[in-house]
Amino acid sequence: xxxxxxxxxxxxxxxxxxxxxxxxxxxxxxxxxxxxxxxxxxxxxxxxxxxxxxxxxxxxxxxxxxxxxxxxxxxxxxxxxxxxxxxxxxxxxxxxxxxxxxxxxxxxxxxxxxxxxxxxxxxxxxxxxxxxxxxxxxxxxxxxxxxxxxxxxxxxxxxxxxxxxxxxxxxxxxxxxxxxxxxxxxxxxxxxxxxxxxxxxxxxxxxxxxxxxxxxxxxxxxxxxxxxxxxxxxxxxxxxxxxxxxxxxxxxxxxxxxxxxxx
Amino acid sequence: xxxxxxxxxxxxxxxxxxxxxxxxxxxxxxxxxxxxxxxxxxxxxxxxxxxxxxxxxxxxxxxxxxxxxxxxxxxxxxxxxxxxxxxxxxxxxxxxxxxxxxxxxxxxxxxxxxxxxxxxxxxxxxxxxxxxxxxxxxxxxxxxxxxxxxxxxxxxxxxxxxxxxxxxxxxxxxxxxxxxxxxxxxxxxxxxxxxxxxxxxxxxxxxxxxxxxxxxxxxxxxxxxxxxxxxxxxxxxxxxxxxxxxxxxxxxxxxxxxxxxxxxxxxxxxxxxxxxxxxxxxxxxxxxxxxxxxxxxxxxxxxxxxxxxxxxxxxxxxxxxxxxxxxxxxxxxxxxxxxxxxxxx
Numbered sequence: 001x002x003x004x005x006x007x008x009x010x011x012x013x014x015x016x017x018x019x020x021x022x023x024x025x026x027x028x029x030x031x032x033x034x035x036x037x038x039x040x041x042x043x044x045x046x047x048x049x050x051x052x053x054x055x056x057x058x059x060x061x062x063x064x065x066x067x068x069x070x071x072x073x074x075x076x077x078x079x080x081x082x083x084x085x086x087x088x089x090x091x092x093x094x095x096x097x098x099x100x101x102x103x104x105x106x107x108x109x110x111x112x113x114x115x116x117x118x119x120x121x122x123x124x125x126x127x128x129x130x131x132x133x134x135x136x137x138x139x140x141x142x143x144x145x146x147x148x149x150x151x152x153x154x155x156x157x158x159x160x161x162x163x164x165x166x167x168x169x170x171x172x173x174x175x176x177x178x179x180x181x182x183x184x185x186x187x188x189x190x191x192x193x194x195x196x197x198x199x200x201x202x203x204x205x206x207x208x209x210x211x212x213x214x215x216x217x218x219x220x221x222x223x224x225x226x227x228x229x230x231x232x233x234x235x236x237x238x239x240x241x242x243x244x245x246x247x248x249x250x251x252x253x254x255x256x257x258x259x260x261x262x263x
Numbered sequence: 264x265x266x267x268x269x270x271x272x273x274x275x276x277x278x279x280x281x282x283x284x285x286x287x288x289x290x291x292x293x294x295x296x297x298x299x300x301x302x303x304x305x306x307x308x309x310x311x312x313x314x315x316x317x318x319x320x321x322x323x324x325x326x327x328x329x330x331x332x333x334x335x336x337x338x339x340x341x342x343x344x345x346x347x348x349x350x351x352x353x354x355x356x357x358x359x360x361x362x363x364x365x366x367x368x369x370x371x372x373x374x375x376x377x378x379x380x381x382x383x384x385x386x387x388x389x390x391x392x393x394x395x396x397x398x399x400x401x402x403x404x405x406x407x408x409x410x411x412x413x414x415x416x417x418x419x420x421x422x423x424x425x426x427x428x429x430x431x432x433x434x435x436x437x438x439x440x441x442x443x444x445x446x447x448x449x450x451x452x453x454x455x456x457x458x459x460x461x462x463x464x465x466x467x468x469x470x471x472x473x474x475x476x477x478x479x480x481x482x483x484x485x486x487x488x489x490x491x492x493x494x495x496x497x498x499x500x501x502x503x504x505x506x507x508x509x510x511x512x513x514x515x516x517x518x519x520x521x522x523x524x525x526x527x528x529x530x531x532x533x534x535x536x537x538x539x540x541x542x543x544x545x546x547x548x549x550x551x552x553x554x555x556x557x558x559x560x561x562x563x564x565x566x567x568x569x570x571x572x573x574x575x576x577x578x579x580x581x582x583x584x585x586x587x588x589x590x591x592x593x594x595x596x597x598x599x600x601x602x603x604x605x606x607x608x
Contacts, residue, residue, distance in 0.1 A: 049501060075503025082497065089493050090548050095264075099491055103503035109487055109551075155502070 001027055001062055001077065001158035001191045003048070008057035010043055010215075017043050018215045021057075030185060030192040032206030034199060036236050039212040041195045045163050048193060050074045061159070075103035079152035083164040085145045088137035093128060093147050094119065096136055100154030115154070122153045126180065142173040149180055160185070162194035166201060174198075178205050203227050203250045211235060227251040268552045271545075275559035282563050283338070286570040287330050291577055294322055302326050332465045336527065337569040338562040339471045340460065341534055343524040345561020346475070348535025349542075349553050350482055350517035353489035354510050355420055361536035362521040365427035365514070369434035370404025371397040371525040375455055376441040379448050393455075394470055394526035401522030404430055405515070418510050420496075457582030458531035460569050467527045474523040478516045479558055485513060486551035493548060531565065533588045537595050538564055544598050564591070 003025040010018040018040045025031045035041050046052040048059055050066045059066045061077060069077075079100070086096065097119050104112050123129045126146050131139065136147060145165070152160060160181065166174040178201060185192050196202040202209055203223040211218040211226055213235045219226045232253065233239040240253040288299040298318050305311045306327070347362040355364065362368070374396035383392060411426035412418060442452050482489075488509045491499040500506050524531070538561045539553065546552050568586040575581055 051497070051500060071500060071505045072503035075501060078501075080501040082501075086498075087493075087495055091490070091493075095490075095549065096494075099487075099494070099502060102487060102491060105487070107484065 002060075003031075003159065003191065003193065004058075004060040004063075005048070006058045006060070008044070008047060008059065009055050010040075010047065010052065011055050016215050018047070018212075021212070021215075021217050023210055023217070023220055025191060025193060027191055028185070028189050029207050030182070030194070030205055032202040032209040033193065033195045033212060034197075034202050034209060035212035035218075038214075039235075040215040041212055042163060044212065045080075045161055045193070045195050049078055049080050049161050072103050075155065077157055078159045078161060079155040079157035080161045081148055081152055081163065081165050083167040085141065085148045085168070086136055086151075088144075090135045090137050092133050092135060093123075093139070093150075094132040096147055097122060097128075097150045097154050100151040103155060118156075119154060122150050125183075126150050126153075141168060142170075142176070145169060145173065145177055146180070149177070149184075153184065157190065159191045159193065162192065162196075164195050164197050166196070166198060174201065181205075199227060199232070200252050203252060204245070204248065223250050227253065264549060264551065267546060267549075268555065271552065271556055272559065275556060275563070279338075279559055279563050282566050283334055286334055286337075286566055287326055289570060289574060290325070290330060292325055294326060298322060299326065332468065333460050333569070334566060335465070335468045336460050336471075337566045339468055339475055340524045340528045340531065341561040341563070341565025341568075342558040343471055343475050343478070343520040343561075344531060344535040345538035345557040345564070346479060346482065346554065347517040347520040347524070348561075349539040349550070349557040350489075350513045350520075351535070352539050353492060353550055353553075354513040354517075355424060356493060356495075357420070357424060358540070359536075360424070362517065362524075363431070363530070363532075363535070364424060365408050365518065366404050366430035366434060367401045367518050367521045368525055368530045369431050369438055370407075371401035371522055372438045372456060372530060373434050373441070374398075374400030375526070375529075376438060376445075376452050379452055379455065380441055380445050382448070391466075391470075394467070397526035398522045401518065401525060404434065405518040405522075409511075409514075417507055418514075420510075423514075454582060455529040456584075458529040458584035458587075459580070460528055460583060461573070461580060470527055471523045474519050475558075478520045479554070481512065481516055482554050483551075485509065486549075486554055489513070489550035489554075490548075528583070530584055531568075531587055532584045533591045534561055534565055534568075537591045541595060541598060544602050 005021060005023050008018055008021040009016060021044060033041050033044060043052065047054055050069065050071070053067060066074065089096070098115065101111050101115050123132055126149060128146060128150055131143065136144060139147065162181065166177055169177060181192060182205060184190065194206070206223065208220065208222055209226050210220045211231065218235055219231055227242060229239060229242050238255070240255055242251050242253055244250070245252045284296060284300045284303065287303070288294045288296050301314050302318060302323055305314045305316070344362055351360040351362060351364060352358065375393050378393050378396045408423065408426045408430050409418070411430070412422040414422070438456070442449060445452060488499070488504050491502050491504050492509070496506050521535070539557055542553055542556050542560060546556060565587065568590055569583055571590070572581045572583050572586045
């Protein structure tokens with residue numbers, strides 16, 4: 001899916017939380033958004049998913065202004081994974097995956113495609129088959145995050161938005177999560193836009209990265225272009241050491257204690 | 264899902280029919296069960312002709328003119344309150360939510376009590392005056408709550424509940440004030456406040472029936488939306504639910520149901536709070552199942568409560584609201600304990 005963001009601006013009161021953000025995401029791309037706390041990342045994601053309206057500027061999905069789309073139409077195109085995964089509801093895993101079909105169901109709850117085989121397929125891919133009848137509230141955090149991905153897959157979106165999806169996961173589940181998303185992206189050709197806290201994950205998984213600071217667009221480019229020590233220092237206020245990953249040759253950062261320029 | 268729904272609905276309906284027949288047969292004049300169900304069956308078209316009349320005229324009078332309207336009203340009031348409770352809990356995502364959370368009960372009570380205090384029970388529209396006044400002030404309350412809690416055309420759940428509590432407290436003290444200044448009609452007021460189904464003819468059932476049918480159909484169609492709501496509002500929105508519209512529609516429908524029930528039967532407590540929870544413990548949280556079952560089991564619950572209220576201290580009648588709580592609280596506690604044991608083992 002083509003995502004086109006034009007001169008986006010969002011005010012909370014008189015304060016601009018986003019100002020002059022402008023970029024285009026190509027179909028099938030994995031696009032990362034990074035920036036310090038309060039830089040406007042989450043607000044940007046909310047606007048991309050149609051939760052918040054822009055004060056000026058536009059978000060176009062395949063040429064259609066998102067402000068003109070209904071909630072259900074948006075949900076047929078976009079799935080969103082939030083950082084808090086799923087609340088511990090007592091629905092079965094199967095029921096929750098099936099909830100992803102909601103935007104494709106009509107008033108009476110009848111699906112436009114046959115969803116039984118779709119759900120079987122997804123639960124096979126994500127190794128959820130043995131959990132299908134368990135209540136979500138009895139699952140671990142990592143398993144719950146997998147159910148959330150399964151629900152998003154059942155939604156069959158063209159665009160997947162992720163809001164710091166790895167925040168509450170240990171490194172094993174972080175990699176598992178990002179790998180599952182990448183496999184999905186490659187297999188189905190979907191477009192992925194993800195907000196990430198972890199710059200190393202962003203460098204490894206994203207084709208291009210957008211850096212935001214105080215609502216402004218600071219840099220946009222491939223990981224090798226934007227992960228540089230002076231840029232990171234100017235945005236985050238700490239000077240890291242940048243190394244090349246021995247396998248992928250992508251830039252990775254190491255943190256340096258005491259390297260905080262205190263002015 | 265369909266299998267579970269079918270099983271519980273069948274079970275509920277059988278229980279409902281048995282309860283109706285038993286409730287009809289008991290009372291100050293006892294009518295044997297085998298007569299009761301045949302009198303009822305005779306009223307059913309087609310089958311009725313096959314049943315011969317071998318009972319007295321007065322038996323039929325008592326059953327059809329005295330007890331049947333009361334039983335029907337009990338069923339409808341119970342169904343409406345339990346359905347409203349299920350809706351409120353679904354959309355407010357709060358286990359303490361019930362039909363009276365948003366202050367509708369106290370609002371309705373103010374209307375009814377003002378009418379009683381001024382001795383206007385039969386003014387304007389005859390026996391309909393109290394229900395009408397109660398219904399209108401109930402709606403006014405909802406309108407106030409929504410005005411109070413609306414921010415930029417969005418309803419925030421926390422604000423909504425808070426506004427409901429404030430309004431409830433305010434109208435609650437108005438109610439206490441009205442009761443305290445009345446000299447002659449205090450008994451009538453207190454009886455109304457604790458809920459009663461006595462001496463109401465068929466016509467009261469027709470007040471509540473349209474709201475129940477209409478509300479049931481709409482809520483049944485919104486079962487999936489309510490399921491998605493329990494994942495959280497933002498999740499529901501990302502799955503394509505128009506959350507502001509869903510909230511408003513469910514709140515209005517449940518308020519209409521509550522106001523209709525309160526206006527004919529007074530404030531019957533506990534039903535709308537506890538029936539949805541009991542059902543959740545029995546069948547899980549799927550609103551596509553909870554909504555139809557809350558109608559059936561709410562009806563059964565209030566029917567039994569009302570039967571007990573007229574039987575226990577016969578000829579004295581215990582207020583219905585008292586029975587619903589006395590009966591419901593221990594049962595609920597027992598279910599909770601059972602559930603804890605189930606989870607521990």
